[in-house]
Amino acid sequence: MIDFATSVLGRDVALCKTENYKGSKQNILIGSVKRINGGKETKVVSCHQKLYPYLLYYCHSVPDVAVYKEDILDPKTKKKINHGVPFLTWILLRGSRVMKLFGSWVWVWGRLRFVIGFS
Secondary structure (H helix, E strand, O other): OOHHHHHHHHOOEEEEEEEOOOOOOOOOOOEEEOOOOOOOOOOEEEEEEEEOOOOEEEOOOOOEEEEEEEEEOOOOOOOOOEEEEEEEEEOOOOOOEEEEEEOOEEEEEEHHHHHHHOO
């Protein structure tokens, strides 16, 4: 993964990902949402699992995305249970923009200056 990320983004890369599985398969409440990278769109490398009989991550470059960080809250207690990494990208088939919230199985690599202050 890191070899592909550095081949696309350069040597100074860092990883952003959802902290854990808390909140999956249940109702959640989205708390604060902040756009990172100074509000600019950027190129990232996204890696996610593929369904094979063995563990395999598929990594690909995703150009021109806006990446966010968000708090994921328990809807009853309003306590933070997770920290998410959604990003806004184009869905080419429909020509519209869609926000995608990825689970902890998706890793997003970005340039180090883009990730500073992420956590």
